[in-house]
Amino acid sequence: MKIGIIGSGPSGLYLSIFLKIKHPESEVVVFEKESKLSKKLYATGNGHCNLLNKNLSKEKYNHPEFMGPILEKYPYPFLEGVLKSLGIELTYNGDYVYPLSESAPAYALYLKKLAEKVGVTFISETRVTDYVVKDSQIEAKTDKKTQTFDKLVIATGGKSDPKLGSDGSFYEVLKKHGYDFVESKPGLTPLTLNDKDIKPLAGVRHKANVKAFLGKDKIFEENGEILYKNDGISGIVIFNAESAIYRHSNPKDIELVVDLFPDWTFEELMNRLAHDEALNSKFYLDSYLVEPLQKHILARSRGTDALCIATSMKNLRYSVKDHYGFDYSQVTIGGLSLDEVDENLSSKKEKGVYLIGELLDVDGNCGGYNLAWSLLSAIIVFKSL
Ligand SMILES: Cc1cc2nc3c(=O)[nH]c(=O)nc-3n(C[C@H](O)[C@H](O)[C@H](O)COP(=O)(O)OP(=O)(O)OC[C@H]3O[C@@H](n4cnc5c(N)ncnc54)[C@H](O)[C@@H]3O)c2cc1C
Numbered sequence: 001m002k003i004g005i006i007g008s009g010p011s012g013l014y015l016s017i018f019l020k021i022k023h024p025e026s027e028v029v030v031f032e033k034e035s036k037l038s039k040k041l042y043a044t045g046n047g048h049c050n051l052l053n054k055n056l057s058k059e060k061y062n063h064p065e066f067m068g069p070i071l072e073k074y075p076y077p078f079l080e081g082v083l084k085s086l087g088i089e090l091t092y093n094g095d096y097v098y099p100l101s102e103s104a105p106a107y108a109l110y111l112k113k114l115a116e117k118v119g120v121t122f123i124s125e126t127r128v129t130d131y132v133v134k135d136s137q138i139e140a141k142t143d144k145k146t147q148t149f150d151k152l153v154i155a156t157g158g159k160s161d162p163k164l165g166s167d168g169s170f171y172e173v174l175k176k177h178g179y180d181f182v183e184s185k186p187g188l189t190p191l192t193l194n195d196k197d198i199k200p201l202a203g204v205r206h207k208a209n210v211k212a213f214l215g216k217d218k219i220f221e222e223n224g225e226i227l228y229k230n231d232g233i234s235g236i237v238i239f240n241a242e243s244a245i246y247r248h249s250n251p252k253d254i255e256l257v258v259d260l261f262p263d264w265t266f267e268e269l270m271n272r273l274a275h276d277e278a279l280n281s282k283f284y285l286d287s288y289l290v291e292p293l294q295k296h297i298l299a300r301s302r303g304t305d306a307l308c309i310a311t312s313m314k315n316l317r318y319s320v321k322d323h324y325g326f327d328y329s330q331v332t333i334g335g336l337s338l339d340e341v342d343e344n345l346s347s348k349k350e351k352g353v354y355l356i357g358e359l360l361d362v363d364g365n366c367g368g369y370n371l372a373w374s375l376l377s378a379i380i381v382f383k384s385l
Pocket of ligand 1: 006007044045155164169356370
């Protein structure tokens with residue numbers, strides 16, 4: 001059997017290794033338009049590659065009803081076992097799972113070397129421009145020459161961070177083949193805010209509880225570190241809020257409510273403030289917040305007593321203007337409609353064609369959920385081939 005895979009990102013790379021190990025007699029060819037294989041993988045997890053999450057729950061994805069049965073069949077311990085069977089050792093930070101090296105480049109190189117060792121053929125700097133399904137074979141046309149395969153797996157990724165290879169250009173090829181796409185939007189990005197008074201806070205980080213409201217409805221709540229920017233707000237908790245806000249529509253009038261001291265109740269915070277003010281009235285806030293954030297809180301407080309300051313600290317309200325674009329996005333919301341594939345991620349339209357990874361309309365939260373989907377989708381196709 002000859003199998004072609006378009007895209008050397010983690011989904012294509014994992015699949016190529018699984019297939020070649022199980023079917024050593026098969027030819028497995030991976031096309032990559034860039035000169036560097038798996039370019040995006042090098043940048044993951046801030047250079048550390050957060051490759052899985054121990055708490056792989058379906059609610060962390062845009063389509064829990066789709067992910068539920070997949071995660072029941074292939075739960076976290078199964079995925080860890082798969083990686084360990086490839087000689088991949090792991091380390092943990094809470095639920096976040098990393099390669100033991102904690103190095104995304106080292107992990108990407110390990111997968112590449114493993115693929116080469118088992119006999120995967122890589123054709124880099126070669127863009128697949130189209131394909132033709134003919135009887136039981138598929139011709140992949142490239143900007144160099146045409147190759148014929150028994151099966152073709154499309155793993156061309158989404159549109160996020162296009163300088164790392166995935167620019168969504170293969171969407172257009174698939175649209176010509178009649179595939180439906182769900183509108184794509186940048187996911188896991190910072191948010192821009194309408195509030196001009198955040199400018200002096202650029203660079204300030206703080207632990208917080210963040211809630212997002214659409215009118216009176218709370219649509220998101222999570223704890224995490226926020227990072228103020230010139231024109232907005234960032235941090236993992238904000239990335240997750242952004243995806244939660246924009247996954248299902250383009251809502252306007254979203255309000256963020258930030259509690260800077262979520263570990264204390266309002267009364268506890270107020271009592272601490274009153275106590276500390278009595279001790280050191282001129283500088284007691286220095287033990288709570290960095291100076292720009294103190295000024296921000298005081299400017300937003302109705303008074304300088306503990307009640308007003310505690311209210312401000314636990315209820316910073318920001319009005320969301322928009323999200324950042326694909327250049328700043330870690331995952332694509334939307335993509336190839338899940339109605340186009342069966343439970344094996346095999347095309348319902350074209351025999352012998354499979355679609356995996358971020359190309360599909362699957363996006364997860366920050367924390368290893370998207371690389372987990374790369375692995376899961378590769379396993380699903382591998383099991384059916
Ligand atoms: C900065 C950053 C950090 C991230 N960190 C994490 C993290 O720590 N944990 C996590 O879970 N997720 C993370 N992600 C998300 C994760 O990297 C992606 O979801 C994942 O890489 C998707 O894998 P994929 O194989 O589907 O697609 P991609 O990795 O996008 O790979 C697709 C490949 O296909 C190639 N290609 C496209 N079209 C063609 C064509 N026509 N011919 C030939 N080749 C083609 C592209 O060049 C690309 O190399 C991060 C993303 C970014 C941008």
